[in-house]
Every structure is written in structure tokens, then in C-alpha cells.
Amino acid sequence: MKKVGVAILGLGVVGGGTYKILKEHADFYRETQSVDIEVESVLELDRARALALGVPAEKIASNIAEIVLDPDVNIVVECIGGVAAAKDYVLDALNAGKTVVTSNKELFAKFWHELERAARRHNAGLFFEASCVGGVPIIRTLLDGLQSNEVSSLVGIINGTTNYILTEMTEKGVSYAEALQTAIGLGYAEADPTADVEGYDAAYKLSILSSLAFHTKVPYTKVFREGITGVSEADIRDGSQLGYVLKLLAVGKKTPAGIEVRVHPAFLEKSHPLASVGGSFNAVFVRGDSVGDVMLYGRGAGELPTGSAIVSDIIYAATHAELHYSTFKNTAAPDKDVKFVTDFASGYYLRMTVADTPGVLAKISAVLARAGISIDKLSQRVSGDRATLVIVTHATHELAVRNAVSKLGASGLAEVNSVLRVIL
């Protein structure tokens, strides 16, 4: 039976989950996968944590060198996170010819080409299923299941923290601040939630998934990014009355005009399959030219779901002869000829405060019409001498909406309180 030695760097949530899964399933993998996977070594500064997980003291390495020099280690699993030590360690492992499995979306989004170059040079595998959407095998699906398709778009809920917060706000009518506190209390959000709530985490993942889907490197810096910190209960409530649910969406499209990648809150019709993806669940819709729409749904985070993806990569690496980095074109660096679309098309939701006087609506409509924006839905509620106006537009362009909003503000006709995109 094939024997595979694994080293795990970092025994936090994901590394700890990986260790548990490997220990508890060792017999199962021998029986069902004909592979004997042994954790040979761990790198964890907090020795007590490693010992508490049941790691024998002699398997706790003192430094990365011990691991990369260990001939019994075939696969190095990186669960440290961040881009400082993690990058050095991953490069050390690849340069030593070890196959690397990582869950680190930031590292991968920022240094993919560098890691891939090292992997190819040293004939080492480089696997990253766990970097995107936790236990949901979206990367394997893009690489090995839908590779027969030209993918034209992917739309996903790919950050569990923000989906939990928006679900709380929607279901309980609480504010963003309250929902965030609940999420922190339950461990769904970190004390500093910036990476999640500002959409960085989703942008890293979208960069990775779009690169695979569209067969060209999509730098994360090209992702239009807007977080959820400005989302109000009023928007969620007003949207709900119009039949919408608000989600932080990651959207990737490939059109003749170029590649369009964006992460922002967006309203979906309540009947859309993504609308019912609640709490910390994630889902990704992929549209291929032959297969049509395919959706994958599951837990996007957590020690065991993410550990499931890491161990899946370990088994794949151990049981497939070929080395696996990524299958898009062999240009490690981004292709300079690829065009990116920034003035994307969308429906828009505009909430504004206006004076409750005759003719205001006509004037606002005229401003929008001059910008080429046509109105799909409209609702108004009066409070004293002011009125709240909610407008949903037909498909229009981002820049047209921004221009119209600034004109409305400058004219004194309306104070625009919220601008949110609507998936049509």
C-alpha cells in the first residue's frame, strides 16, 4: 500500500480539523483509497495545543527546516494563514520538492504565480481546494468536472461571515452592528472583521475561482470590492417589500468586452436559488456553455468542512500520478492582453430622501432618464414634509448611476441614502 507522510503547518481551526480527520479516518482511507496517510510532523508554536490534539511530542517540529529536510514528509499542509511566514514556508516546501496543500486564499490570490513557478520548477504538486468555499469541492469541479465547458459566469455567496450577518439582519430585523456582535460571539466573525465584512476574503476567492473558470489569471486587485458595513436595516426591509433578499455576492463574468469581477452586496429575487442560502452556508452558481447552470452548496468554513477539502487534496495528490497545480494556460504571470470591464451593467436599488412637494418625482425621473436610466419599480412613503423614495432600475451601467446620483445630490432634489445593485 502506498504510504504518504504529511506535515501540518499551524494547528489552529483548520489545521486542527485536518489533524483530527486524518487521525480518525486512517483505517478508512487505507480501506477505501488504498493509501496509508501518516502525519509525520506538525509545526505549531503553541506546544500545549498540539499535545492537547494528541500529537506525540516527538512529532512537533522546532522549525520549518526539520520538515522540509524530512524524507518521510511528502506533502506539506499550510494552515498558518496570512502571507508572511506562510509564504516562506510554502516556498521552502515546494523548493524541496514537497507537494503543498493550502487553505490560504490570501497567499494564493497574491502570490499564485510565484508559488506555481516554484512548484513547476521542482516538480511538486500545489493544491488549494480549501482556499475557496470550505468543504464545497468547487475547484475540483472547475478543474475536473466542468472543464468541458466554456464558463461564461459564476455567481456565489462565498463568505460565510457576511452571509451570517446579512441573514441575521434579514430574519431578525437587527442592525449591522448587532448582527456583527452576535457573529463575533459565535466565532463566525473575528474580533477584527475587516477581511470578511469589507469583502477582501471574497475578493481573494473570486480572483482564484475566476482565474480557473476563465483560464487566465485574474488578479485580485482587479476585483471591484464593496463590503457590507454600510448596509442598513432599512435597505433590507425596503428590498424585502419589493421581493428581494440582500446577499454579499461575488460575480465573475467573461464577455466579449472582457472579464468582469466584483464583490458587493446585491439584491436577489426571493425565488433565486441563492436567495435561500442562509447563515454560514455558501453556494456557487456556474454557467457553462454546454452544461447550463450548475450550483454547488455547502459549508464554506469551519474546522471539519475546510479540513475535508484539505484531506481531499491530500488523497488526490496521493492517488493521482500527475502533478496538479492548475490547468490554465502555462503562463505563470497575468496575461497583459486580458481586458477587464469596470463599467459593468446591473439593476440598481436607490433609496433617497426627498421633499414631499408636487413635481419632485417628475424632476427626479427626468434626471434619471437623461442619464439613460429607466425605472422598473418605485415605492414611496411620506413622513412629515419629507418622503422616502425607493427606486429599482432596469439594467443600466455603474457609471451612469454614479453620475445620476451625484447630479441628484447637487441639484438638491434628493439626498441619496443608499445605492445597491440588483441581480436581474
Place this chain on the structure above:
Amino acid sequence: MKKVGVAILGLGVVGGGTYKILKEHADFYRETQSVDIEVESVLELDRARALALGVPAEKIASNIAEIVLDPDVNIVVECIGGVAAAKDYVLDALNAGKTVVTSNKELFAKFWHELERAARRHNAGLFFEASCVGGVPIIRTLLDGLQSNEVSSLVGIINGTTNYILTEMTEKGVSYAEALQTAIGLGYAEADPTADVEGYDAAYKLSILSSLAFHTKVPYTKVFREGITGVSEADIRDGSQLGYVLKLLAVGKKTPAGIEVRVHPAFLEKSHPLASVGGSFNAVFVRGDSVGDVMLYGRGAGELPTGSAIVSDIIYAATHAELHYSTFKNTAAPDKDVKFVTDFASGYYLRMTVADTPGVLAKISAVLARAGISIDKLSQRVSGDRATLVIVTHATHELAVRNAVSKLGASGLAEVNSVLRVIL
């Protein structure tokens, strides 16, 4: 660049879709997969159909021998269907060392072990993604994405014809016969719809998926099977009032008592993610011990979705060095020690006609209670001197319900019109 020669047996819906995809994407696969896939030969008795698809006359083979003897053919794609010629041709191809890709669930469910033995003996690959759930890469996901998990259950809507019929009945309130005619008219059902509506097609697929999920061969003859021909509008309407949607479900479970496999109509809560899978769409829920619940959703049939799965297998075979049959234990024949659960547990929906006289309900409740069946929901409507009683039970066992139903009938207390299972 690696060159791969393909022969397609049968240019019907699926074979024709496969041909189209391969022709239209030849450059795309060269660019993105570094593989040059050429259709070297087709076997199609209807020459006019082959020519209409654009197959050059010299590539239309006269018989299977031409194909298996052709050194330029590496992969044989079987899209004939049925088990007569298809089985012989597939064995001929495997015995000649050709890798086989098939969409034939009946062939695979009935003769998997024989095909696998031939493939192993001749070092040929054997791929069957297209046999289950069309374009949805559920087999690749079980083999390569969730192989890190012990799977405890899978629940799916895996037959598009019956899902289309039940969706029509639910949304339009039409009868089974009417919905079936619409489905036949649209090409969603065959003129003889038996294989679909009686659940054979779903049972074949469940046999294949359960075998992969549970790492032991699950013969299709072990699948409890009940079709949708007896489903009435009244059941769908009464169930809807109780908050349920009726679907033809395939359920596979692995418990300490054994493996449980069944295909039957069943009510789902309207909030269940499978409840909103409508029309000809399919979806499969898989529960793994590490990943939790994962769902895959997409088109379960059609020339291009199923062709997408076939071409995905072709590319996988062409780009992966190892041969791929299935990764469950190397016993080609079913394991005699595996136990199967027949008296499964479920909620039940019972619709019955009773006399509208005092005390009837108490007597019926007593019969059910003596059988150990407790009532969850109950609704009654009176029409003349008769009443229609709808009961939904808490979890109970199939045999207990059957006994109670026969006792109710024998006692003259109630005429039981419908017994349907409810997913709890």
C-alpha cells in the same frame, strides 16, 4: 500536444450532443487542456443522421470491429443505450484495451462488475459520469472531492422526467395523465415512459451513486422502488396545505443496521433546499461526516448537459495518467456480508375516506397507536356523510404503516386512498 482519438457509438440525443461539443470546442481544449481530441469514428446505423451532424462519410464505421481494431481510437464513447448491443460493444472495446466512457445507467447498474473486471484485466479506463444526473459532476465529486468523508446519506432528485411531471402537477393542478402528455409532447418523457415514471431509471442511478458513496456494491435489485403513476392531484394539494411539496426522491443511507436504498415519491417541507428544484432540474444532497451537507444542482438530462459530462470524462481520461474505474474496494462482485435495511423509518402521509360519524377518529387513532404510530398533523374535510382524513405521522417504520393500513381497511373504519412517505 497529446492527441486522443475518440469513437462515438450511437449519435442519438447524447451521442449527437457529444459530437457537437467535441467539434465546437476542439481549439478550446487544445488551448486550455493541452489535449487534441479528434473524433476518429462513429457507429450510427442512420447514416443520414450522422451526415447531417457533419460527420465525414469516411468516419462512419460499418461495425464495431472497425472501431476496436483502429489504432487511432483511444477512447470509445457508448451512447447507444439499453443492455443488448451496448454491453457487447463496451466489452469489445475494453477487451481491446480502449478506455470506455458511457452514459448508460442501465448497463452500468446491471453489469458494472463484469465491465470493471474487463477494464482491469486489459488496463483500460472505465468512466461513467454521464450515467447519473446529466451534467452535474456528482460522480467526480464523490470520487475526487468528498472522498475524505464517510458518507452517511445521499438524497436526490435524479430523474428529470418525473420531476417535470410532478412540478407540472404541483404548479398547474393538472392530473398525472395530463402532465405526462405535456412531458411527452416536449420530449421530456418517452412514448413509453415506464423506465422513468416507475422509478427504474432513478433506481439504476441510486445503485451507482450509493455504491460509490458507501464503498461497496449496491445492486439495483436491492433498491425499494415505487413510481409516480399512482400520485393524485388530491395528494399534491392536500400535502401542499400541510406545507409539503411532492418529489420523486432517491434516498441512500448507511447506518449501523445496514444500507438502505429507496426510490419513491415523498413529501418534503417547502423550505427544504430540494423542494425548490423544479422542472427538469436535478439535485443531490450528500451528507459527509466532515463536510456536513453538500448539494449539487443542475440539469439532469439533455444533449448538451449529458454531453458535457461525457466530454469531461474524455478530458479526464486524456489528462490523468492513472486509469479510473471506480475507487471502491477491489472486489468486483457484490460483497455478500453487506446488510440491507428493508423496514426503513420515515414519516408517512395517509389520506383516507371515513364515515363522518362520532368516534371514528378515536378508533382510527387507536389502531395507529396500537401499531406504535403517533400522529404529527391531521386535517379533515367533510363531504356529505363521508369525510376525507389526512394524517401525517411522526417517524415510524414501513412495515408498521403497512400493517396499520391493512387493519384499517379490514376493520371497515377507513378506506385508505394514499400512503406516501414524508422526509422528516
